[in-house]
Amino acid sequence: xxxPEYHADGNRKSNFxxxxxxxxxxxxxxxxxxxxAGREIVLSLIAGIVTVGFVGYVFYSRVxxxxxxxxxxxAAVPLYARKRASDEKERFLLQFKDLLYYLSVSLSAGKxxxxxxxxxxxxxxxxxxxxxxxxxxxxxxxxxxxxxxxxVDLLLGELADRTGLEDVRSLADVVSVCRKSGGNxxxxxxxxVRILREKMEICREMETSWAAKKLxxxxxxxxxxxxxxIVRMGSGDFMEPMYGTAAGRIxxxxxxxxxxxxxxxxxxxxxxRI
Numbered sequence: 001x002x003x004p005e006y007h008a009d010g011n012r013k014s015n016f017x018x019x020x021x022x023x024x025x026x027x028x029x030x031x032x033x034x035x036x037a038g039r040e041i042v043l044s045l046i047a048g049i050v051t052v053g054f055v056g057y058v059f060y061s062r063v064x065x066x067x068x069x070x071x072x073x074x075a076a077v078p079l080y081a082r083k084r085a086s087d088e089k090e091r092f093l094l095q096f097k098d099l100l101y102y103l104s105v106s107l108s109a110g111k112x113x114x115x116x117x118x119x120x121x122x123x124x125x126x127x128x129x130x131x132x133x134x135x136x137x138x139x140x141x142x143x144x145x146x147x148x149x150x151x152v153d154l155l156l157g158e159l160a161d162r163t164g165l166e167d168v169r170s171l172a173d174v175v176s177v178c179r180k181s182g183g184n185x186x187x188x189x190x191x192x193v194r195i196l197r198e199k200m201e202i203c204r205e206m207e208t209s210w211a212a213k214k215l216x217x218x219x220x221x222x223x224x225x226x227x228x229x230i231v232r233m234g235s236g237d238f239m240e241p242m243y244g245t246a247a248g249r250i251x252x253x254x255x256x257x258x259x260x261x262x263x264x265x266x267x268x269x270x271x272x273r274i
Contacts, residue, residue, distance in 0.1 A: 031162045032085040040084075041077055048076020058229050059252045061243040088134065089165070095135040096167060097200045098124060104193040107186050113175065114146050138162075153179050167196055214270045221263035224255070 036044075052073040056066035102123045106116035121139040125131045131140070142155045156172035174192040232239050242248035 031164065032089055033081070034084070034088070036077070036081055036084075040080065044076045044080035045074065048079075049073030051076070055225060055256070058225055058232070059256045060249065061232075065249075092134050092163070093165065093167065093200065094204075095124065095128070095133060096165075097197060097204075098127065099135065099139070100171075100193045100197045100200075104190060104197070107190045107193070110186070113152055113186070113189060117146065117152070118143050151179070167200060170196060210270065217266045217270055218263070221259065221266055224259050 049070055050073075052069050053066055056069040060066060060069075099120050102120035103113075103116050106119045107113070111119065117139065121136065121143055124136060124139070128136070130136070138159055142152075142159065145155055146152060153172065153176040156168070156175055160169040160172040171192070174188060178188050228239070242252050
């Protein structure tokens, strides 16, 4: 089966990619959902199975129980895909912040928004040394369509629809309002770009300051697993009732569920949103 292609054109159809799963079911994938390479699937699957097997051994110490838990390792594949999509979104936002900076410089020099977008794409390509990132591909498509006189507010609006990002939507709305109301587009854009960049920088600073706390949260969430392993290694007889009796297995199952719940809840609490 051929891998689905990514289209960066402005058609409404490019908002989603059509892929075929299991040869018969068609589903829609969003802008951030990229088909995983075979190597990524295999590595994430191995990591998931190894992790589940290790945790199962620590909490149950019985081969049948560990084997029963191994299918949960397949959940690592969608979890990795979600993490990769989150990382792609983060990289896109970082590059979008640089785009806003170059737009601000060009607009302050008196250039039109169309010319500023072209200059910004050239500056970004020189800064990152590559033109195959998501933002660069989108800018390339936008500049090509601007060359045939398509309205810039429509193109930015379609980009906002595809990405679903609030900051891109804010930029598109500002351009759209200025074009429809006949306002001073260059001056309004210059001020709006400055505000958007400041907001994104504040968000980035908050995430940086929280990075240590996120690491602490994750270490505390998984520490019970290693504490149980240490107790087992130091005093195996002390833990044997937890593995050899029905009541002990129930207690260990509840403990495992609490560890998983604590990790999930803590991870959600640590997400920074502005």
